[in-house]
Amino acid sequence: MEGALIATLGIVISKILGIIYVIPFYSIIGEQGGALYGYAYNIYSIFLGISSAGIPLAISKLVSEYNTLELYQSKEKVFRIAKTLLTILGIICFLVLVFFADGIAQLIIGDIQGGNSIEDIVYVIRVIAVSILVVPILSVYRGYLQGHRFMSPTSVSQVLEQFIRVMIIIIGSFLALKVFHLSLKEAVGIALLGATIGAIISTIYLVRKVNKNKDTLQHDVSEEKIKTTKEIIFQIFLYAFPFIFSDVCKSLYNSVDTFFVVKTLVNDLSYPVQDAEAIMGFISTWGNKLNMIVIAIGTGFMSSLIPNLTISLVKKDRKDINLKINQTLQILILITLPMTVGLSFLAEPVWNIFYGTSYYGPKVFSFSIFTAFVTVLLSTCTTTLLTLKEYKYLFLSLLLGLGVNALLDVPLMHLLHYIGLPGYYGATLSTILGNVISILAILLFLVKKYEITLKETVFITIKIVLSVLIMYFGLWLIQFIIPFSSSRMWSFCTVIFYAGIGAMIYFMLIKRFQLIDTILGDHIFIKIKRKFKR
Numbered sequence: 001m002e003g004a005l006i007a008t009l010g011i012v013i014s015k016i017l018g019i020i021y022v023i024p025f026y027s028i029i030g031e032q033g034g035a036l037y038g039y040a041y042n043i044y045s046i047f048l049g050i051s052s053a054g055i056p057l058a059i060s061k062l063v064s065e066y067n068t069l070e071l072y073q074s075k076e077k078v079f080r081i082a083k084t085l086l087t088i089l090g091i092i093c094f095l096v097l098v099f100f101a102d103g104i105a106q107l108i109i110g111d112i113q114g115g116n117s118i119e120d121i122v123y124v125i126r127v128i129a130v131s132i133l134v135v136p137i138l139s140v141y142r143g144y145l146q147g148h149r150f151m152s153p154t155s156v157s158q159v160l161e162q163f164i165r166v167m168i169i170i171i172g173s174f175l176a177l178k179v180f181h182l183s184l185k186e187a188v189g190i191a192l193l194g195a196t197i198g199a200i201i202s203t204i205y206l207v208r209k210v211n212k213n214k215d216t217l218q219h220d221v222s223e224e225k226i227k228t229t230k231e232i233i234f235q236i237f238l239y240a241f242p243f244i245f246s247d248v249c250k251s252l253y254n255s256v257d258t259f260f261v262v263k264t265l266v267n268d269l270s271y272p273v274q275d276a277e278a279i280m281g282f283i284s285t286w287g288n289k290l291n292m293i294v295i296a297i298g299t300g301f302m303s304s305l306i307p308n309l310t311i312s313l314v315k316k317d318r319k320d321i322n323l324k325i326n327q328t329l330q331i332l333i334l335i336t337l338p339m340t341v342g343l344s345f346l347a348e349p350v351w352n353i354f355y356g357t358s359y360y361g362p363k364v365f366s367f368s369i370f371t372a373f374v375t376v377l378l379s380t381c382t383t384t385l386l387t388l389k390e391y392k393y394l395f396l397s398l399l400l401g402l403g404v405n406a407l408l409d410v411p412l413m414h415l416l417h418y419i420g421l422p423g424y425y426g427a428t429l430s431t432i433l434g435n436v437i438s439i440l441a442i443l444l445f446l447v448k449k450y451e452i453t454l455k456e457t458v459f460i461t462i463k464i465v466l467s468v469l470i471m472y473f474g475l476w477l478i479q480f481i482i483p484f485s486s487s488r489m490w491s492f493c494t495v496i497f498y499a500g501i502g503a504m505i506y507f508m509l510i511k512r513f514q515l516i517d518t519i520l521g522d523h524i525f526i527k528i529k530r531k532f533k534r
Contacts, residue, residue: 074227282364
């Protein structure tokens with residue numbers, strides 16, 4: 001529990017820093033800079049997933065396993081091999097990004113003129129590529145310490161990495177543009193360099209922690225059958241690959257838009273280049289940061305699913321597996337759906353608080369926030385399959401959803417434009433549909449193989465949707481009395497007021513429908529009252 005609390009605290013602080021910094025950063029680099037930043041970061045995320053996702057978990061599991069079995073030399077061998085493997089993989093990914101940056105940039109904007117140039121995109125991709133030389137090694141050190149249950153250093157390293165990165169992003173981009181009057185691409189490049197510097201400082205911190213605690217971490221054992229290199233590499237790959245694949249697929253969902261949106265809006269739908277790039281920035285960078293509000297909440301609730309589901313799996317208690325999967329889905333829908341709809345309704349004042357007034361920003365965000373809701377549900381489903389070790393079906397369902405997203409991206413943009421709706425909504429709609437297809441495929445598999453019964457969850461979801469619609473209608477009526485404003489301070493007050501009213505309406509409705517008692521148990525309020533009395 002102590003380790004979980006420390007780890008969660010580190011994640012929460014990192015997420016808060018990741019959300020707050022966008023306010024000054026947006027005002028410094030603007031819409032075109034945001035698009036350029038998004039181009040580089042979305043491509044970087046794919047290669048980061050290939051080179052490091054799942055590695056901390058794999059190293060942690062192996063180190064913990066060997067340490068428990070007193071295979072101390074094998075444990076240290078895991079550490080050494082992992083560092084070598086990840087260094088090689090990091091160099092390969094770095095070289096691919098550096099040498100193929102021009103081709104990637106061509107795929108993103110083609111021959112479009114008037115916005116960010118091919119040279120600008122190539123420059124920022126090569127800058128961010130440097131961090132792939134460092135981050136994989138950082139992930140090995142985190143996994144090694146977590147395997148010894150040293151949770152505090154890894155959490156501190158996360159916060160330290162994020163803090164350094166945020167400081168360089170804000171201060172570096174400000175000095176580059178406002179003081180030294182450098183170009184926009186150089187300012188964005190400095191901001192992207194923050195990921196590398198943050199990773200280097202965080203790695204140095206963890207290396208010092210490992211050296212300082214050598215006596216605790218390392219043991220001298222003369223007689224031990226050391227695991228072979230081949231055996232260790234196979235186990236690392238076995239543990240890490242499902243998580244790497246899952247993470248890369250999630251990154252590709254964002255990258256699909258990177259390759260299609262700007263070219264389609266400019267070449268096919270006759271949007272000005274500056275508007276198209278601004279919209280791309282809103283989808284991939286600025287709106288995505290606000291989506292983290294919903295995703296972070298959902299991730300916190302989802303994190304408890306893995307150990308609980310593992311216990312039921314070990315006991316082969318299918319009834320309990322059914323109960324826990326259903327309860328997790330119900331809790332997530334109960335909490336994240338009203339948050340999503342509320343943020344969609346308050347898109348304009350929320351956007352004003354973070355970024356100031358914008359024509360396209362609130363329009364894009366009011367719809368793209370729904371990707372956060374389906375992302376939370378898909379993450380829950382993929383986590384369930386990972387815990388149940390159903391890797392084959394996990395891969396198939398993610399590839400199916402990704403294929404739907406890629407195939408429908410451009411056609412949906414054309415379709416929505418044709419029927420009079422904003423064409424850029426098609427990109428978001430294809431992402432949502434891709435996620436939904438993956439979710440349905442996973443749920444169908446769980447129903448067939450594990451006899452999961454979703455009838456009650458569907459019935460509860462209908463009640464939640466009805467409650468949310470009534471809440472939305474109530475807020476819509478209030479808007480005629482208290483309208484939104486472009487003022488930042490008034491927008492902040494508006495969000496607080498509407499959020500409070502919306503929460504009250506929603507709470508009364510779900511209490512009326514007995515949803516809290518059904519999902520969490522009728523004892524939940526008794527526990528809360530006891531806590532307050534204490």
